[in-house]
Amino acid sequence: MGKRSVTWRVGGILLGVCGLLTLGGAQVIGPGYAMQLVIDVSWALGILVFAFGFSRAASVVARRPLGVSALVVLAFAPLVVNLAYNVASPRVVSADDSTAWTAFALSLSASVVSIAAGVIAATQIARLGAVPARWRWAPMWALGISVGCAVLIQGVLTALGAAGADQSVMVAAGAIGRIGLLAPTLGLGVVALIAASTDRPEAVEVFRSS
Secondary structure: OOOOHHHOOOOHHHHHHHHHHHHHHHHHHHOHHHHHEEEEEEEHHHHHHHHHHOOOOOOOOOOOHHHHHHHHHHHHHHHHHHHHHHHHHHHHHOOOOOHHHHHHHHHHHHHHHHHHHHHHHHHHHHHHHHHOOOOOOHHHHHEEEHHHHHHHHHHHHHHHHHHHHHHHHHHHHHHHHHHHHHHHHHHHHHHHHHHHHHHOOOHHOOOOOO
């Protein structure tokens, strides 16, 4: 088994674990941040495995600085934001408007940074040729589904307003939200595992020096 296949297997398993824990979090999560911390760490480790690989050729961005930097930001953004939010949450509960707005601004900024990093990383994966053609657009599709679901939910809830958002709408929004969360985690994890099982060492491309 080549290092590229190993990279995809390990990274795929970590993203899959992240997705499964996210899907089942409502049933197993208790008070505190423990479950979310496990989810964030699984995500970060999975993305870092794909970024650096077990060799340069195994990296999905061939360890190019731009691609690696974008993936590192993407890996750690949820962990940093959720840690910061949990530190600030006792003060948010105290109804301090300025603290609540700070938490909201932090979350919004992190979302923008994560999306930007995701676009850069997905673009690098698609254009560098480190990933076979049949798989290289999967990250961009996952990103599009994730962002699209978030925008759709926000648009529907904003249009209907709190009074118009009945139980059926909330259930549908929850289902769409889960799809958005699972696309870049469990979805990409499954794709990576399938790619690893079909990878052939002789199919590895020679990277251009430019």
